[in-house]
Amino acid sequence: MKKFISLLVLALAPAMLVQAAPATTKSGTTAKKTTATKVDYHPTLHKALNGHLTRAKGKIDYEGLRKKKYLFLYFSASWCGPCKKFTPQLIDFYEKNTKNDDFEVILVSSDRTQKAMTAYMKENKMPWPGLRLTSRSTKDLQKKFGGKGIPCLVLLDEKDKVLAHSYQDGEYVGPNNALRKYKSLHSNQP
Numbered sequence: 001m002k003k004f005i006s007l008l009v010l011a012l013a014p015a016m017l018v019q020a021a022p023a024t025t026k027s028g029t030t031a032k033k034t035t036a037t038k039v040d041y042h043p044t045l046h047k048a049l050n051g052h053l054t055r056a057k058g059k060i061d062y063e064g065l066r067k068k069k070y071l072f073l074y075f076s077a078s079w080c081g082p083c084k085k086f087t088p089q090l091i092d093f094y095e096k097n098t099k100n101d102d103f104e105v106i107l108v109s110s111d112r113t114q115k116a117m118t119a120y121m122k123e124n125k126m127p128w129p130g131l132r133l134t135s136r137s138t139k140d141l142q143k144k145f146g147g148k149g150i151p152c153l154v155l156l157d158e159k160d161k162v163l164a165h166s167y168q169d170g171e172y173v174g175p176n177n178a179l180r181k182y183k184s185l186h187s188n189q190p
Contacts, residue, residue, distance in 0.1 A: 040066050041066060041067065041068060041069055041158035041159075042065075042066065042068075042071060042156070042158060042159075042160055044160050045071065045156070045160050046062075046065070046066060048135075048137035048140060048141060049062075049065070049106065049131065049137065050062060052131055052132050052135035052137050052138075053106070053129040053130065053131060053132065054114075054118065054121075054129060054130055054131075054132050055121070055128075055129050055130070056118065056121035056122045056125065056126050056130075057122075057125075060129055065104055065129075068101075068102060068103055068104045069102040069103065069157070069158045070102055070103040070104075070155060070156065070157060070158070070163075070182060070185075071103065071104055071105075071106060071155075071156045071160075072103060072104070072105040072106070072153055072154065072155055072156075072178060072182075073105075073106055073108050073141060073145050073146075073153070073154040073156065074090065074105050074106065074107050074108065074128075074151070074152075074153055074175075075108050075109075075110065075142065075145075075146045075147065075150050075151065075152035075153070075154070076107060076108075076109060076110070076120075076150050076151050076152075077109055077110040077111045077117075077120070077150060078109075078111050078116050078117065078119065078120035078123075079111070079112075079116075080110070080150050080151065082150070082151055083150055083151040086151045086175055087124050087126070087151075088124070089176075090105065090153070090175070090179075091124065091125070091126065091127065093179050094127055094128065095127070097182070098127075100186065103182065104128060104129075105126075105128035106128065106129060106130065106131060107121065107126060107128060107129070107130030107131065108130070108131050108138060108141050108142060108145075108146070109130055109131070109133060109138070110142075110150055111133065113133070114132060114133045114134065117130060117133055145162065145165075147165065147166055147167040147172070148167065148172070149172065151166070151175045152165070152166040152167065152175065153165075153166050153175035153176075153177070153178040153179070154166070154178060155178040155181050155182055163178075163181050163182075163185075164177050164178040164180070164181030164182070165177065165178065166178065
């Protein structure tokens with residue numbers, strides 16, 4: 001029973017509210033109390049991604065990924081001509097906006113082999129992770145969020161709600177639709 005309670009406490013700890021004790025200044029006055037909650041965005045999607053991501057270079061930061069308010073799912077493949085044209089644009093967008101520290105891109109590849117996908121990521125120096133082809137999550141995400149063709153870029157909010165998609169009302173509007181939406185979200189902020 002003790003072990004069960006310990007496990008339960010560990011499981012619930014990330015969701016608990018953390019409150020800092022009041023700090024005393026040099027003059028003896030009490031500073032404001034601050035409270036913070038642990039950010040845990042995309043709880044449903046993280047189950048699909050956890051342990052199934054790969055990178056062209058470096059390690060996967062799963063905890064950091066949980067703190068990203070927005071996720072872009074990039075449906076693409078190495079054999080796709082329009083994808084090869086759009087990927088450098090997405091990399092440029094990524095590098096210019098990474099300072100916001102509130103989004104990540106996840107490659108969901110339609111390549112035929114993991115080797116081809118990895119080569120595509122390395123060749124283009126993709127700074128974001130990709131979902132391994134061997135993961136069941138790849139097909140699940142393609143089915144749930146993908147479009148009729150690629151390149152397809154989908155912008156999700158923190159609760160995995162689609163904010164923008166390359167397809168609107170069954171019509172292809174292109175991957176820049178999601179990039180424009182992200183930029184509009186930032187232009188409306190103070």
